[in-house]
Amino acid sequence: MAGTAPFAKMNGIGNEIIVADMRGRADKVTAAAAIALNGDAATRFDQIMAIHDARTPGTAYYIDILNSDGSGAQACGNGMRCVVQALAAETGQKTFTFETRAGILNAEEHADGSISVDMGKPRFGWQDIPLAEEFRDTRMIELQIGPIDAPVLHSPSAVSMGNPHAIFWVDKDVWSYELDRFGPLLENHPIFPERANITIVQVTSPETMVIRTWERGAGLTKACGSAACAAVVAAARTRRTGRSVSLMTPGGGKLHVEWRDDDHVILTGAAEWEFSGSFDPSTGAWARDTESAA
Numbered sequence: 510m511a512g513t514a515p516f517a518k519m520n521g522i523g524n525e526i527i528v529a530d531m532r533g534r535a536d537k538v539t540a541a542a543a544i545a546l547n548g549d550a551a552t553r554f555d556q557i558m559a560i561h562d563a564r565t566p567g568t569a570y571y572i573d574i575l576n577s578d579g580s581g582a583q584a585c586g587n588g589m590r591c592v593v594q595a596l597a598a599e600t601g602q603k604t605f606t607f608e609t610r611a612g613i614l615n616a617e618e619h620a621d622g623s624i625s626v627d628m629g630k631p632r633f634g635w636q637d638i639p640l641a642e643e644f645r646d647t648r649m650i651e652l653q654i655g656p657i658d659a660p661v662l663h664s665p666s667a668v669s670m671g672n673p674h675a676i677f678w679v680d681k682d683v684w685s686y687e688l689d690r691f692g693p694l695l696e697n698h699p700i701f702p703e704r705a706n707i708t709i710v711q712v713t714s715p716e717t718m719v720i721r722t723w724e725r726g727a728g729l730t731k732a733c734g735s736a737a738c739a740a741v742v743a744a745a746r747t748r749r750t751g752r753s754v755s756l757m758t759p760g761g762g763k764l765h766v767e768w769r770d771d772d773h774v775i776l777t778g779a780a781e782w783e784f785s786g787s788f789d790p791s792t793g794a795w796a797r798d799t800e801s802a803a
């Protein structure tokens with residue numbers, strides 16, 4: 510065992526995040542450790558953001574992302590904001606370049622404390638998302654759930670923000686849908702060979718929307734940053750909104766997404782520290798720092 514590692518329990522507008530400091534060590538946070546941490550109410554989380562030493566020149570750190578079921582993820586917008594806030598508090602630095610499974614991304618903490626993450630360019634090709642079969646136009650794919658002649662959710666847009674997203678458009682309040690029941694079925698539908706994050710979206714104006722997400726590998730969450738990005742890109746692509754949109758999320762938090770003319774998607778919002786501790790990255794056994802908030 511390489512010894513315990515420091516962590517911070519944080520959240521990105523309610524998306525439950527553990528930022529694990531794995532710098533200077535060769536081991537990784539194991540799936541077993543993730544599952545154990547998620548099984549304890551005090552450390553229950555949606556994603557672990559493990560900060561590792563840089564692998565690529567020009568980047569500050571490599572960020573390994575784990576879902577609460579122990580699986581890996583390519584992108585996590587809300588978690589990246591937590592990483593930025595933690596590193597900015599430690600170093601005083603305001604801008605960072607990171608590497609993730611999805612590639613290299615830049616992020617910045619603003620003077621008001623909000624944080625913007627450049628989530629890169631969306632991809633729409635069916636092999637890129639990926640989908641199991643060819644769809645020439647992923648603005649609307651054939652997929653539905655519920656009775657065949659009166660589907661509850663149908664015809665989603667599909668988008669990759671580094672990770673796979675299906676966006677279902679609804680007219681009614683997003684809370685009136687049983688996402689806890691349909692989410693697992695859609696996440697694991699054979700059309701998504703790598704599973705998918707499932708989001709329902711109510712567009713409320715050309716600049717606003719309300720979203721609820723069932724996350725791949727984590728279930729219902731209070732917010733999902735990459736889903737917010739995917740929703741805005743898909744909405745703009747289908748002419749439901751413009752390219753600059755404010756989103757309300759189930760935790761009551763607000764995110765802003767801008768799909769810039771250079772094709773990059775910028776996610777902006779808050780991050781919050783809750784408490785700190787140390788943990789064993791191989792087992793998930795952990796202890797709270799004595800001076801840390803309750």
Ligand SMILES: N[C@@H](CCC[C@H](N)C(=O)O)C(=O)O
Pocket residue numbers: 524555556576581582583584585586587588672673706724725726727732733734735736
């Ligand atoms: N909460 C995240 C998304 C996390 C990754 C996702 N569950 C996946 O497996 O792709 C966010 O804020 O983007």
